[in-house]
Amino acid sequence: MMSLRNIANMSLNIPLRAVVGGTNLLGSGTNLSNTGIVGCATNVGTQDSSRIPFNRGVFISQSTNIYSNLAFEDWLYKNWSFEKRNVMFIWQNSPCVVIGRHQNPYVEANLQYLESAGVPVVRRNSGGGAVYHDEGNLNCTFFTTRDRYNRKENLEVICQALQEDFGIQAHVNHRDDIIIGQDFKVSGTAAKLGRQSAYHHCTLLVRTNKQQMKLALQGDKNIQSKATASIPALVMNLHDANEDISVQKLISSIGRKYLESSTKGIDASSQQMYQLSNGYTLINPTDDWFPGLAKVEAELSSYSWLHNKTPRFTITRPVTVPECVAHNTTVNIAVQVYHGKVEDVKIASQDVCPDVADLINEIGGALKGSQYTPAIFNDLASRMRLPQPLRNQRSVM
Amino acid sequence: MAATAVLCYSRLSFLRFNFQYARTAAVNSYWARQHSSCKRQTQVVPGWHPCSICIPRSKWVLSRKHRADRPFHTTAVGHRLVSFLLADIGEGIKEVVIKEWFVSEGDTVAQFDSICEVQSDKASVTITSRYDGVIRKLFYDVDDTAFVGKPLVDIEVSKEDDSVGAEVQEGEAISVGRPVEGAVIEPGNFTLPTGKILTTPAVRRIAMEYKIDLYDVQGTGKDGRILKEDLLQYIERKKSGVKAPVSSTPTSPTVATRQTAAPTPALQAPPTLPPSIPVFLGEDKDETITGFQKAMVRSMTHAMKIPHFGYCDEIDMTILVNMRKELKAMAQAHGVRFSYMPVFIKAASIALSHFPVLNSSVDEKCENIKYKASHNIGVAMDTSEGLIVPNVKGVQRLTLLEVAAELNRLQELGSRGALKTQDITGGTFTLSNIGSIGGTYAKAVILPPEVAIGAIGKIQALPRFDAAGNVTKAHIMQVSWSADHRIIDGATMARFSNLWKSFLENPATMIMHLK
Numbered sequence: 001m002m003s004l005r006n007i008a009n010m011s012l013n014i015p016l017r018a019v020v021g022g023t024n025l026l027g028s029g030t031n032l033s034n035t036g037i038v039g040c041a042t043n044v045g046t047q048d049s050s051r052i053p054f055n056r057g058v059f060i061s062q063s064t065n066i067y068s069n070l071a072f073e074d075w076l077y078k079n080w081s082f083e084k085r086n087v088m089f090i091w092q093n094s095p096c097v098v099i100g101r102h103q104n105p106y107v108e109a110n111l112q113y114l115e116s117a118g119v120p121v122v123r124r125n126s127g128g129g130a131v132y133h134d135e136g137n138l139n140c141t142f143f144t145t146r147d148r149y150n151r152k153e154n155l156e157v158i159c160q161a162l163q164e165d166f167g168i169q170a171h172v173n174h175r176d177d178i179i180i181g182q183d184f185k186v187s188g189t190a191a192k193l194g195r196q197s198a199y200h201h202c203t204l205l206v207r208t209n210k211q212q213m214k215l216a217l218q219g220d221k222n223i224q225s226k227a228t229a230s231i232p233a234l235v236m237n238l239h240d241a242n243e244d245i246s247v248q249k250l251i252s253s254i255g256r257k258y259l260e261s262s263t264k265g266i267d268a269s270s271q272q273m274y275q276l277s278n279g280y281t282l283i284n285p286t287d288d289w290f291p292g293l294a295k296v297e298a299e300l301s302s303y304s305w306l307h308n309k310t311p312r313f314t315i316t317r318p319v320t321v322p323e324c325v326a327h328n329t330t331v332n333i334a335v336q337v338y339h340g341k342v343e344d345v346k347i348a349s350q351d352v353c354p355d356v357a358d359l360i361n362e363i364g365g366a367l368k369g370s371q372y373t374p375a376i377f378n379d380l381a382s383r384m385r386l387p388q389p390l391r392n393q394r395s396v397m
Numbered sequence: 398m399a400a401t402a403v404l405c406y407s408r409l410s411f412l413r414f415n416f417q418y419a420r421t422a423a424v425n426s427y428w429a430r431q432h433s434s435c436k437r438q439t440q441v442v443p444g445w446h447p448c449s450i451c452i453p454r455s456k457w458v459l460s461r462k463h464r465a466d467r468p469f470h471t472t473a474v475g476h477r478l479v480s481f482l483l484a485d486i487g488e489g490i491k492e493v494v495i496k497e498w499f500v501s502e503g504d505t506v507a508q509f510d511s512i513c514e515v516q517s518d519k520a521s522v523t524i525t526s527r528y529d530g531v532i533r534k535l536f537y538d539v540d541d542t543a544f545v546g547k548p549l550v551d552i553e554v555s556k557e558d559d560s561v562g563a564e565v566q567e568g569e570a571i572s573v574g575r576p577v578e579g580a581v582i583e584p585g586n587f588t589l590p591t592g593k594i595l596t597t598p599a600v601r602r603i604a605m606e607y608k609i610d611l612y613d614v615q616g617t618g619k620d621g622r623i624l625k626e627d628l629l630q631y632i633e634r635k636k637s638g639v640k641a642p643v644s645s646t647p648t649s650p651t652v653a654t655r656q657t658a659a660p661t662p663a664l665q666a667p668p669t670l671p672p673s674i675p676v677f678l679g680e681d682k683d684e685t686i687t688g689f690q691k692a693m694v695r696s697m698t699h700a701m702k703i704p705h706f707g708y709c710d711e712i713d714m715t716i717l718v719n720m721r722k723e724l725k726a727m728a729q730a731h732g733v734r735f736s737y738m739p740v741f742i743k744a745a746s747i748a749l750s751h752f753p754v755l756n757s758s759v760d761e762k763c764e765n766i767k768y769k770a771s772h773n774i775g776v777a778m779d780t781s782e783g784l785i786v787p788n789v790k791g792v793q794r795l796t797l798l799e800v801a802a803e804l805n806r807l808q809e810l811g812s813r814g815a816l817k818t819q820d821i822t823g824g825t826f827t828l829s830n831i832g833s834i835g836g837t838y839a840k841a842v843i844l845p846p847e848v849a850i851g852a853i854g855k856i857q858a859l860p861r862f863d864a865a866g867n868v869t870k871a872h873i874m875q876v877s878w879s880a881d882h883r884i885i886d887g888a889t890m891a892r893f894s895n896l897w898k899s900f901l902e903n904p905a906t907m908i909m910h911l912k
Contacts, residue, residue: 101514101521102496127496127521149487176519191520193486195509200520226540228516279819311496311540 054084054148057278058255061091063285066122066133069093071296072285073141073199074125079292082145082197085278088258089141090251095134097121097216100190103130104227104310107219111374114216123306126201128190129230132216136207136237138247140254142200149198151176151189158187158204161257165249166242177233178202184236206247207239225313255280307372308340316348317377322385326356333360333380337372344368345380359384366392476555478533480548486515486522492544493517495537500550504532507598512550515543529598530554595622603628609635689783700842708890709838709877712898714856718872720904731798738776739801741828741853744900746772746792747910749826752893754885756825758846763883775824775844776804778811779834786844787816788824828853837875848881849890 059076061069069091076089096119097109105111108130109121133139142154155172162168170178170186178187191200213235238245259279287294299305314336321329332348345364347357363383367376383391486493493515500512506526515522534551537543594611596604600623604611614631616623686694717740728735749756749772757768775788787807789800810816825847831839832855839852854875861871876898880890900907 102516125521126519127516128519189519193520193522195523195525278817 054082054086055278056086056088056259056261058258058280059087059089059283060251060255060280061089061283061285064092064094064135065285066093066096066098066120067297067301068285068293069139070098070122070124070300071293072283072290073201074296074300075285075290075293076143077125077192077194077197077199079290080143080197082143082148086148087143088255089143089283090255091139091141092135092137092247093133093139095119095132095212097130097132098124099130100128100228100230101125101192101309102127102228102311103230104219104223104225104313105306106310106315106374107221107223107225107227107313108217108230110216110218113218119216120301121306122300123309124190126190126192126199127228129188129228130217131188131203132208132213133203134208134212136205136209136239136247138204138206138250140202140204144198144200146193146196146198149191149193149200151191151200154200155187155189155202157258157261158202158254160261161250161254162238164257165253166238166245168238168241168245175231176202178204180236180238180241183234185233186236186238204250205235205237206245206250207237210235210237220315222317223313223315225311227311227313304340310337310340312336312338312343319377319381321356322381325359325384326353329353329356331356331360333364333377335372335376340372342367342370342372342376363391476530476553479528479530479552479554481512481527481550481552483515483524483543483545483547483549485545486517486520490517490545492542493522495539495541495543496521497539498535500532500535502532502535505598506530506532506552507601510598524549526552528552528554529602595620596628597625600625600628607632693784696844697842700845703843703845704882705840705843705879706882706887706890707840707877707879708887708894709875710894710898712874712876713861713902714872714874715870717901717904718856728798728801731802733798733801734805735801736804737856738828738830739797739804740901740904741830742774742776742789742792742800742804743795743797744897744907745774745826745828745851747900747907748893748896750793751896752889754889755849755880755893757848757884758825759848759881759884760846766884769825771825773823773825775827775847776807777827777829777831778808780811780814782814785811785816785821786824786827787811787820788827790823827851832856832874839877841877841879843879843881848885850879852877852879 061072063069073089073091076087080087095117097114099105099108099121101124103123105121105123111121114121131137140154140158144150152172155176155178159170159172159178162170168180170180173179176189177185180186186205187202189200189202192198217230238250283289285293287297314334316332316334318330319333321331329352331352334346334348335342336344336346345360345367347360352360360380363380366383367380370376483493494517495513496516497514498512499514500506500510506512507529508527509525512524512526512532515524530552532550533553536548536550543549595616595618596611601611603625604614609628609631611623614623614627617627618624714737717737721735721737725735753768754766756772757766759766771790772792773788773790774792775786777784777786779785787810789795789803789807792800795803807816807820810820824844827841827844827847827850829839829841829850829852832853835855837854837857839854841850841852843850854877856872856874858870859873860868861873863869863871876894878890878894
């Protein structure tokens with residue numbers, strides 16, 4: 001069997017499609033579409049790529065690791081040219097929570113619960129709100145060039161697939177959610193646009209565990225921030241609308257619909273479009289196949305990506321002053337955090353006795369610039385017990 | 398004066414650190430105060446002073462003239478300040494929120510460098526710079542709402558930069574890539590998939606001045622980066638008239654050797670290749686195996702792990718040859734080019750239904766056999782790129798005409814080099830018509846995961862004895878089968894071959910098996 005790594009490497013170097021025939025002499029049964037990760041880049045400038053005839057292909061991920069899938073999405077966005085082809089990437093993940101690029105993980109997710117449950121929280125590259133993924137949730141990413149970016153068109157493909165194959169009446173609302181009935185949301189959308197390429201991805205709740213979802217997405221309400229806020233909505237599973245539906249069936253249905261669809265202006269029957277399309281490709285998102293993927297994955301799973309990209313926020317919590325300092329006092333402390341580092345510590349309640357206030361300000365000053373963790377409030381309280389030089393040290397104990 | 402200079406410098410760096418999100422008005426007022434406190438006679442010296450544009454990495458070039466120029470928003474001679482407006486994001490969006498700045502005031506940017514990231518509802522957009530230059534002013538803070546069509550940043554652009562104001566079409570030197578038309582195989586060199594050139598803005602600038610396409614320059618840095626030395630060397634070479642090494646050499650040697658090897662392709666109605674040209678190598682030539690050849694190396698190495706056995710036979714094609722004219726006319730009426738190949742394929746399919754083990758597949762360890770339901774019969778084709786084996790899917794339910802039509806389609810695509818993956822994968826049985834080029838008996842190599850292959854020789858007119866014992870002219874064709882001896886025995890292969898032979902020698906028997 002030809003080494004799969006070589007197929008990928010070769011397709012990276014060889015732009016000509018016929019070469020594919022040579023590499024695929026031993027069609028191992030999996031439909032590997034090396035129609036060439038084309039070395040032909042888009043032209044510099046404003047060439048209207050909507051006039052270039054293009055094909056469509058569907059990539060299906062074989063991994064359920066959220067980091068690998070997100071890394072592959074990013075890799076494809078940065079390293080592929082979509083001028084000659086549009087790609088739909090279909091992926092599923094084991095349970096995890098994914099927040100938008102400019103969101104605050106503390107606000108969006110119940111980090112303590114998720115840590116104890118072993119569910120990772122991941123920040124993705126596109127904007128939008130927070131979502132809970134598990135095996136009953138399907139993700140679709142539509143890759144196109146910047147000029148061909150059209151969210152409505154993509155969502156229409158999904159709605160049509162739901163309607164024709166499963167008889168589910170779904171429609172797209174003004175916020176680009178897919179709604180069933182009046183107000184039950186089954187899909188959320190987010191997008192990322194760059195200079196030449198763009199992608200739009202959405203989730204689809206097929207058979208998700210709604211209890212888990214609710215518990216996972218309960219964030220901390222005592223935080224003020226300008227980070228993108230998630231807009232809560234009533235959700236339902238597609239399975240509730242049609243017992244027959246399953247993730248696998250949905251994948252083939254949407255895949256077929258996507259490959260058959262044609263853009264406006266191109267007059268072709270769905271059969272023809274399907275024939276002309278590039279079909280399905282199974283993707284194994286590892287570094288062997290896609291050089292550079294491991295680096296992206298490492299960055300996505302790093303602590304700093306999740307925490308140090310958070311926009312400025314202020315979290316206010318009550319802290320009980322130790323008995324040795326003051327009797328029966330609880331003070332509300334507001335900690336301002338920017339990009340994961342403590343920027344400012346202020347007292348948020350009125351009528352605080354000046355000694356206590358001074359003490360808190362002193363310790364707060366010492367804490368500025370350190371990495372924020374939820375344990376900072378306890379840390380503050382315990383520092384109040386310590387004598388002078390130890391109190392203000394960077395790392396105590 | 399020196400002391401004041403030091404004081405100013407440290408204040409500068411302090412301010413720059415906290416500076417990023419301050420409004421420029423505050424900046425200007427600071428500078429005004431600074432000047433008044435320093436009590437310096439500031440004179441705008443109208444001399445062009447090299448500032449950070451031309452020395453890309455030094456952002457803080459301290460000199461009195463330089464500092465005198467900077468705080469005033471009047472542009473020094475030789476540069477102009479361009480307001481880079483926030484472009485339309487699309488979807489009728491009028492305002493967005495700035496989420497992150499990737500540059501700060503005073504940074505040098507090249508065209509296409511990322512400036513900031515904005516978010517509109519759900520879409521996160523990366524805004525890239527249109528110009529080369531130095532960022533002079535950021536109009537918004539993080540989390541501010543920016544308006545489409547209003548200035549986003551001010552960039553100080555050097556006057557020599559002609560691309561300012563023009564749409565970024567021509568940028569030959571700054572081109573990020575260009576469409577690759579005929580270039581086939583890139584030997585060895587690793588280049589990024591999109592043809593993106595890795596260089597610094599300084600190198601791009603020099604390239605633009607000399608009107609050099611960065612694509613032509615060989616990069617010797619990490620990941621194929623083009624270093625300044627590479628560019629300068631290229632310029633030297635160009636000047637002295639030597640042809641500079643290009644990063645993608647066309648594969649003329651491979652094409653030439655291929656032409657000597659295969660004077661005519663094995664297509665049914667072949668477009669004639671030019672007659673083979675002999676290649677005279679003055680001395681030994683080394684070449685790494687890449688592309689098609691490499692693929693063949695791998696596949697054949699793998700295939701030879703299968704224990705092959707061969708079985709050959711001759712087939713009397715007289716009746717078919719006599720029928721040819723009629724069949725051809727009938728096919729033409731349906732708009733299909735006739736040849737013997739569809740007959741061979743269809744006969745093979747009928748025979749395969751009697752011997753399903755030949756249409757099967759084994760796994761790597763040869764522990765399980767999978768009997769394939771569909772007869773996807775592959776036809777080996779020799780194209781200008783090399784050996785390709787597309788297959789006709791589901792022959793068992795196609796009529797002869799449909800098989801012929803499909804074969805035509807594949808041949809046409811193959812000659813253009815436009816075969817799809819679906820066409821090439823999923824084959825279960827293969828026929829190779831080497832006879833169209835020449836030859837009688839051959840030993841074909843099985844294509845894993847198939848288990849059998851047939852090589853068909855050419856049809857020759859030979860003398861044979863007929864039933865009455867007289868010598869007649871017969872059209873004889875040889876066939877050589879190869880099969881995987883782990884699961885197929887000689888008897889099975891022989892019986893299959895006999896059945897196939899009987900269909901071809903007496904086409905009327907195929908009627909018996911019509912579905």
